[in-house]
Amino acid sequence: MELRAVLTTCPYCGVGCNFIFEVLDGKIINTMAAKTGPSNAGSLCIKGWSVHEFIQHKDRLTKPLIRRDGVFKEATWDEAYDYAASELLRLKDTYGPESVAFVGSARCPNEETYIFQKFARAAFGHNHVDHCARLCHAPTVAGLAVSFGSGAMTNSFAELEHANCILVIGSNTTVSHPIAAKRLMKAQANGAKLMVADPRKTQIAQLADLHVQQNLGTDVALINGLMHVIYKNGWHNRAFIEERTENFPALAEMIEQFPPERVSQITGVSVPDIEKMAAWYAKSQDSAIVYVLGITQHTTGVDNVKSLANLAMLCGHIGRPSTGVNPIRGQNNVQGACDMGCLPNAFPGYQYVNVPENVAKFEKAWNAKLSGTPGLTMVEQVEAVHEGKVKGLVVFGANPVVSYPNANRVQKGLEALEFLLVLDIFPTPTTALAHVVLPGASFAETCGTFASSERRVQLVREAIPPIPGKYNWEIIPELSTRVGYPMKYASAAEIFDEMASLTPAYGGMSFPRLEAEGLCWPCPTPNHPGTKYLHKDKFTRGLGLFQAIDFRPPAEAPDDDYPFWLTTGQIFSHYLTGTMTRRCPTLHHENPEVFVEINPQDAARLEIEAGEKIRASSRRGTIEVKARITETVKPGVVFIPMHFLENAANRLTNAALDPITKTPEYKVCAINLAKAA
Amino acid sequence: MDKLRAKVRTLLSEGQVAGYLGYLIKDSHPLPHLFTPENLEEVDQAVVAPDNARYPLDKLLIPLAERYPEAAFAIQVRGCDERGLNELYKWGQLDPEKVVPVGVACTQEQADYCECPGPWASVVDYGEKCQPVAKSLRVEQVATLAEEDAFQEWLGAFKRCIKCYGCRDVCPMCFCKDCSLEHEDLMSTGQLPPDSIFQLVRAIHMAGRCIDCGLCEETCPAGIPLRVLYKKANALVKDLFDYETGSPTAGPSPWKMLGEEATLETKPM
């Protein structure tokens, strides 16, 4: 008889809620919000409360699979390792090491991701390792790194409750980061002004004191307009600009060209609303900015992020409690995966590969020959597959066939691979194309750490033993060893210690120190308390850098053939590609199938009725969706959630990329709607 | 704590119970824990839940009792938890013969915060009895509002609901296999906020069942004053049926009059 309460960290979004698994005689029977969790303080969202529903699901992959002549056969671990290793070695010998690329995960614990990128870099001697932060917040990392010197959420969740004004832009907070929305609602109850800029009338927009519906892809113009008003009225923070920033004149010149009237024309936001937003943001004592993928998933993603950084610096709303620029991460460990160097241009801790000292440091630590040339990003990897340069792909806990834009092209690419190795916990459209599938252990079956959005590194604790019989951190070293780069670890803690010794921001962390509340990086020394908010007194890069950013329209705009603006996103009961959430009965009950949100005016014009099946098509593909007629979207704009792989919204989306980070423009493309025959 | 631990040690070592459901500081957090005779030494670490880390132990006991129907269990209870046990006995979810309460008396501070009319258990193994709070000022405050104003205020609060179902999932009294909040005829699905009757449907179901532990309100990310709603519902049940929810002597729940099955059709007047 054994009933255990196992405290652990949520595997979904980047809020990093803590909860308790109730484990009765070796079976997880329930999930309970942890009262003492630092970021959730006793709350969870619907996904969190239902987490136990997928872990022991009958669909879990439990045995390695090898596909020969088109059929999958169960294999022993040894057979799978041997076959995978021989194929990887064959590709390496035949086409060179650069013919094998690696896709990591923003879901798995830091320890697994750390050894995954180490495996790619040390065993293959290149940097073709990336993960899906590319698809969401790479512009955050790139943009904020240039402006401030560090690409992470500047402040912590709890602080938001004490802000006097919060600008939420491109974030459907109650849906995608529900427990961050708790803080926003708390702030409002404490008297803060809540402003939401979102093309859709989301729940948080309805709760806001002011909601503006900017046209899709016009954020830079809107933010420049706000800065124009602030500067003209003298509401900017002169002392802050003088002491803490550089390059202000260039910004001043640029925002001069964005008077409210022009901005109103571009964005569709009224002049009085622009003025009100500017006044509230600039004149409140502590104003914070919260943003998510509505800012980053654009061809102007980096520009959008830099613009928000400009705005915060203009008013000096950064470097203090309850202020800052706060990107909330979509995935539990996307922050960690970036920290761990699952990026083609950086070793762990953002130690860039093109700096020879960094290469030397890791060569010594890992005892391997490493490359100083940045590798291919995810989307570039797919292009390289099409060009025949990449012949093999190792995918660790990711589902590119559904999550990448222009899914049809991705699928063709993966089909053309000579060897595809995928590790996952459930069968997915990506595992279906694999030559070897390895069954993964879920977060409930391992120890390790996740780094949440607020840079908080928290423990994940083993509730039940791995369902497939092996920890993921045993699988990678085994593979690595068999392809000629030996690795062996006795525990996740041992991996963490090695990583921390090489990653300055994690330098002072260890499993025992993380027990109570985790620690927010940077935490460089064993007695450092961690860092609640960044850029106090000094930006990571020294002076904050203003950058003049001009407005560029989105890559694709509606025309006669494709007259609707399509934007994509999440819905409250599902998460990403739905492999986990759609297997949870509670979540499935809320949203069993894909739909399109369409304004009543458009529906009337096209004679579409609620619940009717309609065809949505873009230049890239067609899907069938059910009509949901709602004022949430403006006329001319439609919304399709991304979670439903049988009708994936990404068959429609545009793979046009941000020029710097290669993040695709998921948030805007042109489509057509027609009654299904 | 010594008294409590001594009692638990006796219960376990003498085999009066198969386990004690209480709290332990584990991984630096106070967490629910099942103490068993096999690990008797753990009892030295047994604690009373801090006020800010109360969990629905009654709810944890249900699957445990279901799995081990022959076994008896001791369980840490505050006043509300014990009211919960009493209701669960009535609803056939637990067998009073198989449950041994280990009682806690709450501090005055906690009783005031909860506006609790019964802030201690029938046996007190930890703490001193304090002044109970007979009246809920929060409920009275709502009563002072004009009806329309009160209505608007509630609707405003309901609009913040993110449909996490936390109020239900944390509730020691929510044991139904089919939940009316998910009934297709009662509640639409798929959207935020949910229908504004969401909280009202729950309030109706909680009338005469809510034992006023307040865990729902504590978990609610939207800051909806759920407890006020249920306190009011219980007050109505008291007025209409003279039923004191959670009292061991109040007789069967008034809802038992509905019979085993209730349908959604309108009933003849």
Ligand code: SF4
């Ligand atoms: S808000 Fe995010 S971290 Fe919290 S329970 Fe929901 S998905 Fe998990």
Ligand code: SF4
């Ligand atoms: S706990 Fe609050 S937010 Fe969650 S479902 Fe209940 S009322 Fe709604």
